[in-house]
Amino acid sequence: MDQTFRHGYGSCSHHDALLCEKRPNEIVSGRYGRLNPSFVKVTEQDSVFRDPRDLYTGNRDHAPHSHPPVALCLFVRTVVIVTPYILMLCVTLPWFHSGLDSSTPLVISLPDWLIAYEKTLKETIYRTNEEMMAVAVEISRLNVEHKSGGPFGCAIFERDLSTNTCRIFSVGANRVMPLHNSSLHGEMTALQFAERKLQHFSLKTEKDSPKEYVMCTSCEPCAQCLGGTLWAGPAEMICGASKDDAEAIGFNEGPVFPESYVSLEENGIKVTKGVLQKEAAAILNQYAETGTIYNS
Numbered sequence: 395m396d397q398t399f400r401h402g403y404g405s406c407s408h409h410d411a412l413l414c415e416k417r418p419n420e421i422v423s424g425r426y427g428r429l430n431p432s433f434v435k436v437t438e439q440d441s442v443f444r445d446p447r448d449l450y451t452g453n454r455d456h457a458p459h460s461h462p463p464v465a466l467c468l469f470v471r472t473v474v475i476v477t478p479y480i481l482m483l484c485v486t487l488p489w490f491h492s493g494l495d496s497s498t499p500l501v502i503s504l505p506d507w508l509i510a511y512e513k514t515l516k517e518t519i520y521r522t523n524e525e526m527m528a529v530a531v532e533i534s535r536l537n538v539e540h541k542s543g544g545p546f547g548c549a550i551f552e553r554d555l556s557t558n559t560c561r562i563f564s565v566g567a568n569r570v571m572p573l574h575n576s577s578l579h580g581e582m583t584a585l586q587f588a589e590r591k592l593q594h595f596s597l598k599t600e601k602d603s604p605k606e607y608v609m610c611t612s613c614e615p616c617a618q619c620l621g622g623t624l625w626a627g628p629a630e631m632i633c634g635a636s637k638d639d640a641e642a643i644g645f646n647e648g649p650v651f652p653e654s655y656v657s658l659e660e661n662g663i664k665v666t667k668g669v670l671q672k673e674a675a676a677i678l679n680q681y682a683e684t685g686t687i688y689n690s
């Protein structure tokens with residue numbers, strides 16, 4: 395005698411049919427049906443049933459067994475589908491990490507907006523510390539606005555000693571978090587781009603040179619950048635916000651002492667502090683409202 399088995403849970407329904415002692419000749423299944431047993435005709439039906447009890451019609455003796463709750467069925471199915479992908483990720487993620495090793499070139503890059511901003515400065519002639527510091531502070535502001543690093547900017551100028559005027563030579567911005575590199579402070583990126591431009595490891599110029607280099611940083615340098623400035627050897631370092639301003643919002647500037655600046659001066663690097671300090675500190679405070687304070 396032909397029997398019809400109706401069910402709404404796809405392959406589960408077929409399992410039910412297979413378990414049925416009196417195997418039906420037809421299965422009316424919901425849209426999730428996938429497995430078609432060979433001994434019955436399967437009719438796919440574009441409907442989803444909510445209660446398994448509604449799916450059985452006619453002779454209820456042929457209902458093979460009670461169906462598990464719908465939520466349990468979906469949960470088991472999700473686990474079955476997702477588990478292989480999780481296992482695959484567990485296996486492949488360590489491989490991706492180990493793929494970045496010493497053979498991979500380390501790239502230090504500036505954000506596109508900073509490259510574009512630098513181009514707008516090419517023709518400008520700078521005569522005062524305030525004019526040059528305004529560039530460093532603007533870089534720090536834009537870095538916060540573009541969320542491309544911490545609230546620190548730096549600009550290095552080439553000074554023509556015959557006219558005592560300066561032109562932009564290189565720029566830098568804090569890139570610590572975007573490039574996963576704790577050393578990429580604004581000063582370090584500006585110094586490194588300047589040295590690459592010069593194709594030399596130092597900004598120090600000869601005594602009879604007609605030019606020298608001036609570094610403007612939106613905040614007094616940390617311990618690392620003091621050392622980096624010492625080795626790079628610009629003729630002058632001009633600072634905006636103070637070490638206290640940076641530490642007030644949680645940044646750790648490291649072991650910086652008055653003697654550190656004496657060391658710079660003794661190595662021929664003139665230090666000027668507090669230029670546009672209020673404007674530079676305002677950027678730090680703005681960043682503190684939403685930005686991440688690393689090395690705190």
Ligand SMILES: [Zn+2]
Nearest residue numbers: 579616618619
């Ligand atoms: Zn630094």
